Amino acid sequence: xxxxxxxxxxxxxxxxxxxxxxxxxxxxxxxxxxxxxxxxxxxxxxxxxxxxxxxxxxxxxxxxxxxxxxxxxxxxxxxxxxxxxxxxxxxxxxxxxxxxxxxxxxxxxxxxxxxxxxxxxxxxxxxxxxxxxxxxxxxxxxxxxxxxxxxxxxxxxxxxxxxxxxxxxxxxxxxxxxxxxxxxxxxxxxxxxxxxxxxxxxxxxxxxxxxxxxxxxxxxxxxxxxxxxxxxxxxxxxxxxxxxxxxxxxxxxxxxxxxxxxxxxxxxxxxxxxxxxxxxxxxxxxxxxxxxxxxxxxxxxxxxxxxxxxxxxxxxxxxxxxxxxxxxxxxxxxxxxxxxxxxxxxxxxxxxxxxxxxxxxxxxxxxxxxxxx
Numbered sequence: 459x460x461x462x463x464x465x466x467x468x469x470x471x472x473x474x475x476x477x478x479x480x481x482x483x484x485x486x487x488x489x490x491x492x493x494x495x496x497x498x499x500x501x502x503x504x505x506x507x508x509x510x511x512x513x514x515x516x517x518x519x520x521x522x523x524x525x526x527x528x529x530x531x532x533x534x535x536x537x538x539x540x541x542x543x544x545x546x547x548x549x550x551x552x553x554x555x556x557x558x559x560x561x562x563x564x565x566x567x568x569x570x571x572x573x574x575x576x577x578x579x580x581x582x583x584x585x586x587x588x589x590x591x592x593x594x595x596x597x598x599x600x601x602x603x604x605x606x607x608x609x610x611x612x613x614x615x616x617x618x619x620x621x622x623x624x625x626x627x628x629x630x631x632x633x634x635x636x637x638x639x640x641x642x643x644x645x646x647x648x649x650x651x652x653x654x655x656x657x658x659x660x661x662x663x664x665x666x667x668x669x670x671x672x673x674x675x676x677x678x679x680x681x682x683x684x685x686x687x688x689x690x691x692x693x694x695x696x697x698x699x700x701x702x703x704x705x706x707x708x709x710x711x712x713x714x715x716x717x718x719x720x721x722x723x724x725x726x727x728x729x730x731x732x733x734x735x736x737x738x739x740x741x742x743x744x745x746x747x748x749x750x751x752x753x754x755x756x757x758x759x760x761x762x763x764x765x766x767x768x769x770x771x772x773x774x775x776x777x778x779x780x781x782x783x784x785x786x787x788x789x790x791x792x793x794x795x796x797x798x799x800x801x802x803x804x805x806x807x808x809x810x811x812x813x814x815x816x817x818x819x820x821x822x823x824x825x826x827x828x829x830x831x
Contacts, residue, residue, distance in 0.1 A: 467546070470553045473617040474545035475538070481609035482537035484639065486530060488605045491646035494653045494719070498598070499712025504529030506593045506705070510585050514698065517589070519691060519707035537606045540571050545613055557611035557631045564610055568603035575599065593705065611635055658723030668785045670725065672778070675740050677717045678732040679775055680710040682743060686768055689753055693760045706768075742774010 493500035505521040507529035516525045544567065545552055555563070576596050581588045612635065618626035626632070652658060661669070683706060690703035721729040737743065744767055755763050 470549040471546045472620050474542045477613050478538035478541035481606040482534040485602050485606035491650040502708050502712045509589050510587045514701040517701045517704040519704045560611040564607035568607040572600040572603040656722040661724035673717045674732040675736050677714050680714050683710045690764050741777045742771045
């Protein structure tokens with residue numbers, strides 16, 4: 459009996475490890491392809507993930523390939539580990555479940571694992587890394603975990619395959635599910651490729667005037683944020699503040715690049731600079747005298763002045779983001795600047811399936827923003 463149980467555990471381990479490789483790779487690809495559609499810069503996100511095991515030193519104003527690779531590998535390791543926990547450590551209760559049962563359990567498991575990571579493992583024990591939870595909204599983590607867990611119904615077939623039990627009674631379900639997953643991945647990849655070629659799905663809505671003005675204004679606002687952050691990278695004394703400034707610069711450069719890509723796709727040509735009258739309506743924009751004063755400030759007084767000015771700048775960005783939540787007609791803009799929870803999931807779905815601006819207006823509520831500026 460002990461030998462049989464040991465054999466079953468080894469089989470569960472092998473199947474769980476193989477499933478972990480599949481589910482983690484699937485969620486990595488979906489995350490990469492989906493990022494631009496929801497207003498995220500995947501390169502910056504992978505860099506921030508790398509800070510979880512490797513600390514703030516991975517933060518750079520221009521994310522490096524080692525930082526990106528470290529983030530991807532850590533994400534893969536985390537997804538792999540959750541699959542092994544589910545099917546090997548908890549295998550007594552989970553290894554014998556049927557595919558449809560696993561599909562039903564996938565979302566609750568994703569909710570548990572994402573919440574446990576976001577509220578406990580990452581900011582507290584064992585990693586003590588709050589940067590990640592400050593930078594990435596929880597709902598994105600939940601979606602990533604849900605995508606990974608959506609591969610769990612493949613486990614029964616994988617276990618049958620490893621022990622030579624073919625044809626498996628789970629073969630038909632597995633064939634249908636893998637076909638759907640592969641098709642979805644190809645569609646997302648194709649949409650992402652179009653985006654990289656400046657061929658996003660066309661802008662649709664009643665009038666593009668607000669979206670165009672908002673993109674010009676927020677890009678200009680971000681550009682000043684990058685300027686402030688670069689100054690802090692050079693002059694800040696506190697190492698944590700210096701690292702945070704690197705993240706600010708990378709984050710806002712990434713969003714400017716996304717705005718530029720969207721503009722070329724939707725309206726043609728390069729994103730034009732904000733007009734003088736648009737500058738005048740931007741809350742939180744600092745004067746040239748304030749920026750020059752920051753640059754001239756001696757090192758002892760720099761950190762508190764930078765925090766004060768950047769806080770003012772951020773508060774202005776939040777006000778602009780709140781305005782976008784009320785008036786923007788593209789779901790991507792809404793997602794980039796403030797949606798949370800179920801509203802964010804709904805907006806993400808609409809952004810992928812119904813990118814028309816008038817659909818966005820129907821679902822928008824005047825909710826407070828949590829803009830990442």
